[in-house]
Amino acid sequence: MPYVDGPISGEQAKQHALTGLREAIARGEMAPAQRLVEGELAERFGVTRGSIRAALIDLTAEGLVERIHNRGARVRVVSVEEAVAITECRMVLEGLCAAKAAAQATDEQLSELAALGQAMVKAVADGEPLTYSALNHELHAYIRDISGQQVAVELLQRLNAQLVRHRFQLALRPGRPQKSLNEHLALIEAIRAHDPEAAQVAVHAHLASVIDALRE
Amino acid sequence: MPYVDGPISGEQAKQHALTGLREAIARGEMAPAQRLVEGELAERFGVTRGSIRAALIDLTAEGLVERIHNRGARVRVVSVEEAVAITECRMVLEGLCAAKAAAQATDEQLSELAALGQAMVKAVADGEPLTYSALNHELHAYIRDISGQQVAVELLQRLNAQLVRHRFQLALRPGRPQKSLNEHLALIEAIRAHDPEAAQVAVHAHLASVIDALRE
DNA sequence: GGCAACAAAAATGTCAACAATCTTGTTCGC
DNA sequence: GCGAACAAGATTGTTGACATTTTTGTTGCC
Numbered sequence: 001m002p003y004v005d006g007p008i009s010g011e012q013a014k015q016h017a018l019t020g021l022r023e024a025i026a027r028g029e030m031a032p033a034q035r036l037v038e039g040e041l042a043e044r045f046g047v048t049r050g051s052i053r054a055a056l057i058d059l060t061a062e063g064l065v066e067r068i069h070n071r072g073a074r075v076r077v078v079s080v081e082e083a084v085a086i087t088e089c090r091m092v093l094e095g096l097c098a099a100k101a102a103a104q105a106t107d108e109q110l111s112e113l114a115a116l117g118q119a120m121v122k123a124v125a126d127g128e129p130l131t132y133s134a135l136n137h138e139l140h141a142y143i144r145d146i147s148g149q150q151v152a153v154e155l156l157q158r159l160n161a162q163l164v165r166h167r168f169q170l171a172l173r174p175g176r177p178q179k180s181l182n183e184h185l186a187l188i189e190a191i192r193a194h195d196p197e198a199a200q201v202a203v204h205a206h207l208a209s210v211i212d213a214l215r216e
Numbered sequence: 217m218p219y220v221d222g223p224i225s226g227e228q229a230k231q232h233a234l235t236g237l238r239e240a241i242a243r244g245e246m247a248p249a250q251r252l253v254e255g256e257l258a259e260r261f262g263v264t265r266g267s268i269r270a271a272l273i274d275l276t277a278e279g280l281v282e283r284i285h286n287r288g289a290r291v292r293v294v295s296v297e298e299a300v301a302i303t304e305c306r307m308v309l310e311g312l313c314a315a316k317a318a319a320q321a322t323d324e325q326l327s328e329l330a331a332l333g334q335a336m337v338k339a340v341a342d343g344e345p346l347t348y349s350a351l352n353h354e355l356h357a358y359i360r361d362i363s364g365q366q367v368a369v370e371l372l373q374r375l376n377a378q379l380v381r382h383r384f385q386l387a388l389r390p391g392r393p394q395k396s397l398n399e400h401l402a403l404i405e406a407i408r409a410h411d412p413e414a415a416q417v418a419v420h421a422h423l424a425s426v427i428d429a430l431r432e
Numbered sequence: 433g434g435c436a437a438c439a440a441a442a443a444t445g446t447c448a449a450c451a452a453t454c455t456t457g458t459t460c461g462c
Numbered sequence: 463g464c465g466a467a468c469a470a471g472a473t474t475g476t477t478g479a480c481a482t483t484t485t486t487g488t489t490g491c492c
Contacts, residue, residue, distance in 0.1 A: 009476070011285055037443070050476070053444090061277035069227055070444060070483050085367040092308035151301040155371055225446070254474070266446070269474090286453050286474060 013047040017055040020045050026164045032077040063162050083166045086159050091207040097147035098203045099196035105146050110192050117188045124177045133171035229263040233271040236261050242380045248293040279378050299382045302375050307423040309372050313363035314419045315412035321362050326408050333404045340393045349387035
């Protein structure tokens with residue numbers, strides 16, 4: 001009996017295609033505005049065209065993909081102007097999460113935060129911007145986690161997914177990690193001091209600086 | 217030639233079903249947790265089952281509907297706890313919009329705001345909570361409009377759609393319109409004074425009061 | 433050579449039948 | 463009478479073929 005299975009399908013297949021596509025877009029494999037042909041993607045992921053189509057519809061709702069009637073799907077390009085608007089929203093939503101995190105973080109979570117902060121210091125000292133960027137992302141995610149504000153967390157995940165390209169571009173800018181590091185350390189300190197007000201201010205300051213950097 | 221057209225279909229049909237369903241949910245025609253049977257809805261709206269299915273998928277992404285595999289779609293029920301979390305997010309996002317609106321509103325827009333405020337005063341004086349609720353909604357939408365913050369506006373529309381049931385319940389509570397009115401007038405004044413800080417504070421105060429009311 | 437009309441190919445959109453799954457009602461054994 | 467197994471009906475999920483539309487390539491005319 002030959003092991004030539006046809007394309008898998010069903011819910012599992014759609015999920016596979018969805019995560020695969022999302023990651024491919026995130027790591028920049030798909031150039032912006034590149035056409036996403038259903039047939040090609042179906043073959044590449046070994047699923048049916050229907051699964052790919054369903055995944056593309058989901059990604060459209062997430063704002064990562066743009067679909068035009070009878071003209072297929074493309075990777076959506078996020079202009080600098082829009083990236084700024086998105087970051088403004090992140091500013092207030094992450095401010096909310098940081099304030100909540102500061103109010104209710106446990107001692108265990110606080111020491112985890114401190115550890116993250118030290119790892120970031122080390123990454124900058126070692127001159128490893130990619131490691132730093134990953135830790136950066138992890139820190140923000142952890143703070144969201146602590147906040148327990150499920151609604152804000154979901155909104156932020158959507159918004160962040162749309163910024164992958166800009167985030168990447170920003171991380172490699174010389175001098176940027178050092179500035180960002182100080183802002184993050186201030187944020188960590190505010191949370192460790194259980195000071196919601198200061199945490200919110202720190203987030204605002206940090207993301208205001210990100211907005212400046214976005215605009216070059 | 218008989219005028220018995222079958223169910224219409226295509227993009228137009230899906231849009232028709234989508235808006236129809238959204239409005240039906242908004243006006244509470246569909247009880248919470250009620251099953252949404254694809255076949256019934258298809259007949260009701262005169263479209264094919266495929267169009268209904270597509271619309272339900274979209275509404276799921278919008279958070280208005282819940283779909284379980286092989287078990288169909290239901291109107292999603294938003295718990296009080298979740299309504300509070302949603303309102304917290306509204307607080308910061310509408311605060312952002314109000315601040316922007318205060319910074320950049322034109323004279324024409326300011327007088328439109330004043331007119332809205334006076335209409336609200338009249339609605340409360342006349343004891344018409346439904347009119348007031350509609351004006352309330354209109355005011356918030358107009359401020360979002362002035363802000364020009366497209367990203368925040370879209371997020372807020374999503375969030376607001378999920379609150380229809382709670383909003384309705386809140387509007388009919390005795391004494392609530394009077395309190396709400398004062399908060400709105402303060403917000404309008406702050407924007408008219410081109411004071412972003414005060415506008416943001418007014419929004420926060422207003423929605424904090426909404427959260428208190430939600431919790432009863 | 434350039435352009436418009438046309439033809440071929442590719443890609444997306446749509447549908448109707450079929451398959452899989454869940455729900456409900458009934459029967460049988462205890 | 464009660465519960466479990468079973469069968470019938472209802473509902474959703476999936477597929478593959480087909481229709482529509484866009485795109486590409488070609489031809490013929492000026």
